[in-house]
Amino acid sequence: MPLIARFGLPSRQVRFEEFGTSVSKRIEGIPDTWLETLGAKDLIDACLFYKLRLISKESRKVELVSGRNTNGDGTVSPCSNWSIVSWFEQRVFAWSDNPTPKRFATDTLIVFLTMLLATVLGAIFYDLDMEACIVITYVLAVLCVSLLTVGRLHCLVASALAVLFYNFFFTHPRFSLTAWGRTYPVTFVVMFVVAFIASAVAVTLRREVHASQLAYRRTQIILEADEALRRCSTREQIIDAIGAQLSKLLEAEVIWYAEGISGFAPQRHFSAVSATQTEPIVETPMAHRAMENRGAVGAGTGCFPSASGYYLPVISDDKVIGVMGACLGNKTPLPAEQNEAEAVVGEASLALNRIQALEQREEAAVLAKNEQLRANLLRSISHDLRTPLTAISGNADVLLSDGDALSADKRGELLRDIQSDANWLNATVENLLAITRLENGNVQLNTTAELLDDIIEEALRHTNPDICQHCLEIEPCEDLLLVKVDAKLIVQVVVNLVNNAVTHTQAGSTIRVSTCSRGTEAVVRVEDDGPGIKDSDKAHVFESFYTIGRALADSKRSVGLGLSLCKSIVEAHGGSIVVRDAVPRGCAFEFALPRYELTEGAQEDAD
Numbered sequence: 001m002p003l004i005a006r007f008g009l010p011s012r013q014v015r016f017e018e019f020g021t022s023v024s025k026r027i028e029g030i031p032d033t034w035l036e037t038l039g040a041k042d043l044i045d046a047c048l049f050y051k052l053r054l055i056s057k058e059s060r061k062v063e064l065v066s067g068r069n070t071n072g073d074g075t076v077s078p079c080s081n082w083s084i085v086s087w088f089e090q091r092v093f094a095w096s097d098n099p100t101p102k103r104f105a106t107d108t109l110i111v112f113l114t115m116l117l118a119t120v121l122g123a124i125f126y127d128l129d130m131e132a133c134i135v136i137t138y139v140l141a142v143l144c145v146s147l148l149t150v151g152r153l154h155c156l157v158a159s160a161l162a163v164l165f166y167n168f169f170f171t172h173p174r175f176s177l178t179a180w181g182r183t184y185p186v187t188f189v190v191m192f193v194v195a196f197i198a199s200a201v202a203v204t205l206r207r208e209v210h211a212s213q214l215a216y217r218r219t220q221i222i223l224e225a226d227e228a229l230r231r232c233s234t235r236e237q238i239i240d241a242i243g244a245q246l247s248k249l250l251e252a253e254v255i256w257y258a259e260g261i262s263g264f265a266p267q268r269h270f271s272a273v274s275a276t277q278t279e280p281i282v283e284t285p286m287a288h289r290a291m292e293n294r295g296a297v298g299a300g301t302g303c304f305p306s307a308s309g310y311y312l313p314v315i316s317d318d319k320v321i322g323v324m325g326a327c328l329g330n331k332t333p334l335p336a337e338q339n340e341a342e343a344v345v346g347e348a349s350l351a352l353n354r355i356q357a358l359e360q361r362e363e364a365a366v367l368a369k370n371e372q373l374r375a376n377l378l379r380s381i382s383h384d385l386r387t388p389l390t391a392i393s394g395n396a397d398v399l400l401s402d403g404d405a406l407s408a409d410k411r412g413e414l415l416r417d418i419q420s421d422a423n424w425l426n427a428t429v430e431n432l433l434a435i436t437r438l439e440n441g442n443v444q445l446n447t448t449a450e451l452l453d454d455i456i457e458e459a460l461r462h463t464n465p466d467i468c469q470h471c472l473e474i475e476p477c478e479d480l481l482l483v484k485v486d487a488k489l490i491v492q493v494v495v496n497l498v499n500n501a502v503t504h505t506q507a508g509s510t511i512r513v514s515t516c517s518r519g520t521e522a523v524v525r526v527e528d529d530g531p532g533i534k535d536s537d538k539a540h541v542f543e544s545f546y547t548i549g550r551a552l553a554d555s556k557r558s559v560g561l562g563l564s565l566c567k568s569i570v571e572a573h574g575g576s577i578v579v580r581d582a583v584p585r586g587c588a589f590e591f592a593l594p595r596y597e598l599t600e601g602a603q604e605d606a607d
Contacts, residue, residue, distance in 0.1 A: 110148050308330070452593075458487075471510045
C-alpha cells in the first residue's frame with residue numbers, strides 16, 4: 001500500500017526494522033513503470049515514517065507494517081497500543097500546507113491561544129518556585145505552533161512572543177518589558193534562537209511527512225489502477241478503470257476524448273468522490289494536439305501550459321486510440337503527479353496491448369478452425385459426393401447402352417440404385433443448406449402445437465429404405481406429449497437419428513424409438529444395439545463434418561452433418577440433445593423439448 005519508489009539504492013540489500021508489534025503484509029512483482037516516479041531518498045524517508053521494511057532491491061519486495069492488528073476472520077481492528085503519535089499522523093500531519101486567508105486567521109488564533117496557555121502554565125510554575133520550567137514551557141509552545149500552523153512566519157512570531165511574554169510576566173520587575181540583571185539579554189537571545197530553530201525543524205519534518213502521505217496516497221491509487229486493469233477483459237473496461245483512477249489521482253474530473261459518430265470529441269466523463277467539483281472545461285483542440293504530438297499537453301507541460309486541463313494520449317499497438325483529459329481549472333499538476341499519471345496511462349497501454357494480443361490470438365484460432373472446417377468439407381464432399389455420382393453415371397451408362405439386353409429385374413435393380421444414390425445426394429445437400437441457415441440465423445421457426453407421437457410417425461415414413469433390414473420397435477408414451485415446434489424440422493431430426501442408427505449397425509439389429517415425459521420436458525430416445533460409440537468420439541459427434549474414427553467408407557458414407565444438424569435444430573427450439581451408451585450394448589441418442597401446456601382458451605378453440 002504505502003510508497004513504492006524507484007530502487008536507486010546500493011547493490012547491497014537494505015533493511016529497515018519494523019517498529020513495535022504489528023501485522024505485516026507483503027507486496028511483490030512491482031512493475032517497472034511504478035518504480036520511476038520518486039527517488040531513493042523518498043523511499044527511505046517513507047520507509048522510516050510508515051514503518052516499512054525494504055526486503056531487497058533485487059527482488060523488489062517491500063514489507064508493509066500497517067500499524068493495525070487483524071482479527072481471526074481477517075478484518076482489521078484498531079491497535080491496542082494506540083497513542084498520541086497516531087493522532088498526530090491522522091489529524092495534524094494530514095492538514096493541507098496550502099495557505100489560505102481562512103487558514104491564516106486560524107493559525108494566528110492558534111499562536112495567541114498557545115502563548116496564553118503557556119503563560120498560564122508559567123504562572124503556575126512561578127508560584128511553585130519552578131522558574132526553570134517556564135522557559136521550557138514557552139519553547140514547547142513554539143514547537144506546538146510549528147506543528148499546528150502553516151509556514152515559518154507564525155513560528156517566528158511565536159518565538160518572539162515567547163520571549164516578550166517571558167520578559168513581561170516572569171522577569172524582575174514583573175509586568176514590565178524592563179529586565180534587571182546582566183543575564184537576561186543572553187537568556188532572551190538563546191531562548192529565541194532555540195525556539196525558532198526547533199520550530200523550523202518541526203515545520204520541515206511536518207512538511208516532509210505531509211509529502212510522504214501524498215506520495216503514499218498517489219502510489220496507492222497506482223496500485224489500485226494496476227489491480228483494476230488486471231481484472232479488465234475488454235477495451236471499454238480498461239478505459240473506465242483508467243479514467244476513474246486518474247480522477248482520483250489528480251483530484252479532478254477526467255474526460256475521455258476519442259473518435260465517435262460526431263468525430264473526435266468527448267465520449268465519457270469520470271469523476272471521483274475526492275475530485276474538485278468544478279464545471280469541466282472541454283478543450284477538444286488540446287486533446288487533438290495531444291493525439292498528434294503523442295505526448296502530454298496542457299497545464300504543467302511545455303506545450304500550451306496556459307490550458308486549464310492536462311491531457312495524456314493513450315497508445316495501443318503504437319497507435320493513439322484516445323486522450324485522457326483532466327479538468328484541473330486553475331491548478332497545475334506537480335511533476336510527481338505528472339509522472340504518476342503517465343505511469344498509470346502506461347499501464348493502461350500495456351493492458352490494451354494484452355487485450356489486443358488475446359483478440360488476435362482468438363481471431364487466429366477462429367480462422368484456423370474455419371480452415372479446418374473447409375478442409376474437412378472438401379475432403380468429405382470430394383469423397384462422398386463423387387462415389388454416388390460415379391455410381392449414378394455408371395448405372396445410367398449401362399441402361400443406355402445395354403438396357404435392351406438386360407432383364408427386367410436387372411434394370412429395376414439399377415434404377416433402384418440410381419434412386420437411392422440420388423436420394424442420398426439430395427438429403428446431404430438439404431442437410432448442408434439447413435445447417436448453414438441455422439448457424440447464420442436465417443431460419444424462421446414456424447412453430448405450432450403438435451403431438452410428439454404424430455411427429456415420430458411422420459418421420460418413420462421418410463427414413464432410409466434399408467430400415468426394413470432391421471427390427472424397428474416403437475414405444476410411445478402413455479401420456480399425450482404436446483410440444484410447440486416447427487414440425488418439419490423435428491421430423492428431420494428424428495429421420496437423421498434413425499438413419500444414423502441404420503447406417504452404423506449390422507443388418508438384423510434392433511432400433512428402438514421411444515418417447516417419455518420428464519418433468520416439463522418431452523423426451524425422444526433413439527436406441528440401437530450396434531457396436532456403439534467410443535468415449536473419445538462422444539464429445540465430437542455433434543460437430544460439423546466429424547465422422548467416427550475420422551475414416552470414410554463407401555459402405556457407410558457420411559459427411560458428418562446429420563448429427564450436427566440435429567443439435568442445431570433442437571437447440572433452436574430451446575431443447576438439448578445428448579448421446580449415451582445403451583444397455584447392454586449400442587448407443588442411444590436422446591433429445592428433450594419443452595412441453596407445451598394448453599390454456600383453457602386454447603383448449604376450447606381446439607375442441
